[in-house]
Amino acid sequence: MTKDVIAAILERRSVRRFQPEPVPHAAVGRLIDAARWAPSAGNIQPWQFYVVYNERKKKELASAALNQRFVSEAPVVIVVCVQPEMSASRYRERGRNLYAIQDSAAAVQNILLAAHGYGLGACWVGAFDEALVMEALDLPRGLVPVAILPVGYPAEENRPPARRPVEEIVHVIE
Ligand SMILES: Cc1cc2nc3c(=O)[nH]c(=O)nc-3n(C[C@H](O)[C@H](O)[C@H](O)COP(=O)(O)O)c2cc1C
Structure with a gap:
């Protein structure tokens, strides 16, 4: 890793x-x-990763993602998927509805931070038609796509979008 983790957290865009x-x-x-x-949760690792280089498949993903064209313009697209039933088998409803999603979100964030650390750029794309993504990737039953991550060497440098002030989001209980 080329970047300090705190620098990566703060500088990732x-x-x-x-x-x-x-x-x-x-x-x-x-x-x-x-x-x-x-x-x-429970180190179940309920995720699967689809790494898409194929131009036609990238276009299908872009069109599934409400025509966000930049998805197909990336040299590679990683689709993070989750098997909620893996988490449900140990943790029932909480595993199915919460842990599985949280686990995959943690994996997504690791990818985004690592990409930044290696000089790559990426974007978390969550706006997509789940059924169309499942069809494009021919996902097996029970596997749900949670994030589409176009990845490539950045051709833009974005300013940090504003964050809500700390006073607005932190509640200290002493
Ligand atoms: C769950 C989730 C879904 C998102 N979906 C999209 C998306 O569909 N398209 C997009 O361009 N950005 C998407 N984003 C990226 C956000 O717009 C972006 O993270 C936010 O504006 C803050 O900017 P930053 O990532 O540069 O800090 C998504 C982010 C998250 C966490």
Whole structure:
């Protein structure tokens, strides 16, 4: 990792414009490795990662993502999926409805931070038609796509969007 974790947290931005250079397979492998080291409830790791280089499939993903074109413009797109029933088998409703989603969100954030650490850019795309993504990737029954992550070398540098002030979001109980 090239960046200090705090620097990566503070400097990471959503990137929606990419240079055309391909992302080396080894770099994608490092992103997946970062994802699989995310915490998960009971260490169940209910996730699956689809790494899409295929141009036609990337276009299908962009169109499933309400025509967010930058999805297909990225050299590689990682789709993070989850098997809620894996979490449900141990933790029932809470596993199915909460832990599985939280686990996959932690994996997504690890990918975004690792991408930044390796000089890549990415964006968490959550606005998509689930059924269309399932169809595009031919996902097996029980596997739910939770995030589409276009990844590439950044072709833009974005200013940090404002954050709500600390006083508005923190409640101290002494
Ligand atoms: C659950 C979730 C869904 C998101 N969906 C989209 C999306 O569909 N399209 C998009 O361009 N950005 C999407 N974003 C990125 C946010 O717009 C972005 O994180 C936010 O504006 C803050 O900017 P930053 O990531 O540069 O700090 C999503 C982020 C999250 C966490």
